[in-house]
Amino acid sequence: xxxxxxxxxxxxxxxxxxxxxxxxxxxxxxxxxxxxxxxxxxxxxxxxxxxxxxxxxxxxxxxxxxxxxxxxxxxxxxxxxxxxxxxxxxxxxxxxxxxxxxxxxxxxxxxxxxxxxxxxxxxxxxxxxxxxxxxxxxxxxxxxxxxxxxxxxxxxxxxxxxxxxxxxxxxxxxxxxxxxxxxxxxx
Numbered sequence: 763x764x765x766x767x768x769x770x771x772x773x774x775x776x777x778x779x780x781x782x783x784x785x786x787x788x789x790x791x792x793x794x795x796x797x798x799x800x801x802x803x804x805x806x807x808x809x810x811x812x813x814x815x816x817x818x819x820x821x822x823x824x825x826x827x828x829x830x831x832x833x834x835x836x837x838x839x840x841x842x843x844x845x846x847x848x849x850x851x852x853x854x855x856x857x858x859x860x861x862x863x864x865x866x867x868x869x870x871x872x873x874x875x876x877x878x879x880x881x882x883x884x885x886x887x888x889x890x891x892x893x894x895x896x897x898x899x900x901x902x903x904x905x906x907x908x909x910x911x912x913x914x915x916x917x918x919x920x921x922x923x924x925x926x927x928x929x930x931x932x933x934x935x936x937x938x939x940x941x942x943x944x945x946x947x948x949x
Contacts, residue, residue: 781865781866783862788830788831788857791853791854793851800821811914814893826919829919861931867899867903867909870910870911879891
C-alpha cells in the first residue's frame, strides 16, 4: 500500500496528499534537542523556507527519507562550501511515526500549477514567495496541516513542512541516532 494518497479538488479545494497513520518520516535536528520541535523559537525571526513571515504558525521540517532530510538540513550551502564534520557531528536524525493521517498541500508535480507557483519560486534564496504561499495556504485551508515539496538540493527527495496544527503527540520518535556515533550512516 502506498504511503501517500493524492487528493484532487475543484475550485477552491486544494490539491493535497495524505501521509498515512504509522508512516515513518525523518527529521534531522540538533543532537542536544528533542526531535519534535516546531520552529522558529518564540521571539525568533523566520529563517527557513516555509516559516511564517510574522509568526502566524510554527513549522517542523522532515523528509520521506534520510537522504532528503540530510541534503536539506546538513548539505544546504555550508559556509565556504566545505562541510565540516564538527557541524555534522552536532546533528542527529530521528524517525518519527505518525499517530494519525496528516494532510499536506502538494507543492510538487501537478501541485505547482494547482497553487499557481513554479518550482523556481520555491527554490530561490529569497524566501518571500515560499513564505507567503505557505502563509496563504495556512490561512485559506484550515484542514491542511503542512506542505509536501521537493528538496531544493536534490529534486528526487520529497520533504515535509508540518504546521503546528500537528501536535507533538501526533509524532512519536521511534529511533534517534547521532551522526558522530554512526559514521557508517554517511560516507
